[in-house]
Amino acid sequence: xxSQSDLKSSMSVSKQSFKQFPHWIYxxxxxxxxxxxxxxxxxxxxxxxFLSDDFVLIALFSExxxxxLWVNQQHGQSLFFRPxxxxxxxxxxxxxxxxxxxxxxxNFLLHLMNSLWVGLIAFFLGKYLKFQSRDQRLIPYLxxxxxxLLPCHTEVVSWISARTDGVATFFGLLSFVFYLxxxxxxxxxxxxxxxxSFFAALLSKExxxxxxxxIILFELYEYFILQNNRNTLAGRFSICSLYIWVxxxxxxxxxxxxxxLVGGYGEEVHLSFDLDRILQNLVIYPTRTFVTPRLESDFxxxxxxxxxxxxxxLFSLIVCWKRRPQFSEVPPILVFLIGSFFTLVLPAITVSxxxxxxxxxxxxxxxxxxxxIFLAIILIVxxxxxxxxxxxxxAILLYFGTSVYDLNQNWNTAAKISEDLLVSLQEIPKSQVIxxxxxxxxxxxxxxxxxxxxxxxxxxxxxxxxxxxxxKKFNPAFENVKFTTNNIQIVMNHSLVEANDSILVNNPEVGxxxxxxxxxxxxxxxxxxxxLETESYQVTNLEYHQYExxxxxxxxxxxxxxxxxxxxxxxx
Numbered sequence: 001x002x003s004q005s006d007l008k009s010s011m012s013v014s015k016q017s018f019k020q021f022p023h024w025i026y027x028x029x030x031x032x033x034x035x036x037x038x039x040x041x042x043x044x045x046x047x048x049x050f051l052s053d054d055f056v057l058i059a060l061f062s063e064x065x066x067x068x069l070w071v072n073q074q075h076g077q078s079l080f081f082r083p084x085x086x087x088x089x090x091x092x093x094x095x096x097x098x099x100x101x102x103x104x105x106x107n108f109l110l111h112l113m114n115s116l117w118v119g120l121i122a123f124f125l126g127k128y129l130k131f132q133s134r135d136q137r138l139i140p141y142l143x144x145x146x147x148x149l150l151p152c153h154t155e156v157v158s159w160i161s162a163r164t165d166g167v168a169t170f171f172g173l174l175s176f177v178f179y180l181x182x183x184x185x186x187x188x189x190x191x192x193x194x195x196x197s198f199f200a201a202l203l204s205k206e207x208x209x210x211x212x213x214x215i216i217l218f219e220l221y222e223y224f225i226l227q228n229n230r231n232t233l234a235g236r237f238s239i240c241s242l243y244i245w246v247x248x249x250x251x252x253x254x255x256x257x258x259x260x261l262v263g264g265y266g267e268e269v270h271l272s273f274d275l276d277r278i279l280q281n282l283v284i285y286p287t288r289t290f291v292t293p294r295l296e297s298d299f300x301x302x303x304x305x306x307x308x309x310x311x312x313x314l315f316s317l318i319v320c321w322k323r324r325p326q327f328s329e330v331p332p333i334l335v336f337l338i339g340s341f342f343t344l345v346l347p348a349i350t351v352s353x354x355x356x357x358x359x360x361x362x363x364x365x366x367x368x369x370x371x372x373i374f375l376a377i378i379l380i381v382x383x384x385x386x387x388x389x390x391x392x393x394x395a396i397l398l399y400f401g402t403s404v405y406d407l408n409q410n411w412n413t414a415a416k417i418s419e420d421l422l423v424s425l426q427e428i429p430k431s432q433v434i435x436x437x438x439x440x441x442x443x444x445x446x447x448x449x450x451x452x453x454x455x456x457x458x459x460x461x462x463x464x465x466x467x468x469x470x471x472k473k474f475n476p477a478f479e480n481v482k483f484t485t486n487n488i489q490i491v492m493n494h495s496l497v498e499a500n501d502s503i504l505v506n507n508p509e510v511g512x513x514x515x516x517x518x519x520x521x522x523x524x525x526x527x528x529x530x531x532l533e534t535e536s537y538q539v540t541n542l543e544y545h546q547y548e549x550x551x552x553x554x555x556x557x558x559x560x561x562x563x564x565x566x567x568x569x570x571x572x
Contacts (some may be wrong), residue, residue, distance in 0.1 A: 048415035055451035119144030356442025
């Protein structure tokens with residue numbers, strides 16, 4: 001009897017140990033899986049070369065120190081007030097110099113941390129739902145994994161210069177984590193940490209100015225929907241006013257630095273309210289969060305996809321209505337998440353996220369954290385069965401992960417072309433060049449929209465083209481800085497559809513060259529920085545796929561350099 005009793009006691013202890021042990025090992029395994037998936041999806045970009053604005057960023061740090069990003073070389077003067085971003089990027093420059101690996105690693109680590117913050121936010125929001133404990137534990141992990149692998153994140157993670165949104169989102173999500181921790185645990189210091197994190201987010205990127213709207217939405221949700229009276233209406237107003245005061249302090253600091261409130265790319269961009277574009281963005285933004293770009297898609301495709309999201313949402317409401325009261329709290333929190341998404345994309349509602357490539361995806365990054373939680377909750381509500389949840393979510397995550405991996409091949413290709421162009425230009429035995437065209441982007445992965453001059457400044461020790469850095473005080477607020485040379489002129493930029501896309505050249509007469517893009521889906525871009533008429537040449541017959549270059553000074557014909565399938569050559 002004694003031995004049987006001891007055996008039962010031993011089995012009881014084993015069962016208890018088994019029940020307790022898996023909690024931490026389960027979390028460790030899931031977190032390891034999440035990190036591994038992220039590493040797999042983004043590992044191919046870690047060694048990618050610099051692109052476009054990356055050269056500008058690093059060149060400014062090399063000359064101006066930790067506050068280099070306060071001066072935007074493209075515009076000649078600083079219109080951005082981002083000291084926290086500038087300091088973080090300068091630390092990267094001090095550690096890694098001209099090694100792109102370290103910058104990509106920082107971007108990825110920021111993305112991993114942002115996934116963690118999304119998981120924590122999902123954890124706290126899950127406390128407001130009457131899910132069974134299994135589903136409550138599942139929500140944070142699923143939301144974090146969805147955010148990590150969303151295909152709309154490659155621009156922010158894979159392009160070094162787009163870390164602006166990664167850093168701002170890091171502090172913005174952290175602020176909301178502290179805020180929800182305060183709501184759940186109630187120590188006032190957490191609210192102070194939240195306000196400070198919000199201020200750091202503002203000092204990283206100005207687009208988080210609508211963040212107080214997120215706080216207001218949650219206070220309204222908690223007071224009117226949950227009818228939680230732990231905070232009075234006056235107390236809730238005080239909490240919201242804390243973030244508004246942070247916003248006021250930020251705008252005052254910004255005005256003292258810039259001398260204006262709007263800054264950025266100017267009022268003509270940020271305050272241009274085109275109703276048709278705004279309505280279109282309300283459809284495209286949530287859809288592009290989950291669906292990869294399509295090269296030849298039009299608005300009809302994205303509107304149909306948007307209707308699919310609407311149907312999914314309505315179906316989840318029907319399930320909640322049938323499963324009430326268990327799922328009674330789900331519809332309000334889904335509405336809160338939808339409101340949060342549109343509140344956070346509001347500053348970018350006047351610009352655009354591309355339907356055909358990855359350009360502009362960074363505008364979705366912060367808001368997509370709440371979209372990830374939205375999808376995680378809907379999957380659990382609709383599927384309910386654990387096995388079914390795991391199967392369907394795995395299929396969705398597989399689509400997301402492979403999409404990210406595929407999209408990163410575009411960044412790989414763009415980086416290879418960027419490096420080859422820089423090297424091939426230095427190998428041309430000329431001290432003066434006129435470049436017929438530089439690739440602007442490859443499927444949205446930027447190449448040389450800007451940055452060639454700065455790239456040569458950093459990577460050409462012989463300074464073959466005599467590039468100089470000029471720094472002049474513009475007014476008490478900021479300086480005018482430029483990297484200039486009279487020995488390089490860029491006539492045009494163009495997009496690439498295939499990596500080996502070429503430009504056809506015809507020389508009908510002396511001093512006249514006709515250029516046509518071989519790929520009919522590619523196009524030429526004449527940016528403001530491209531001089532279409534100079535003392536040496538003028539551009540005529542410009543269309544989206546062709547243009548004509550006429551030399552006024554025939555002695556400069558020998559300086560013409562041609563773009564040819566990923567390299568620059570001095571003769572065809």
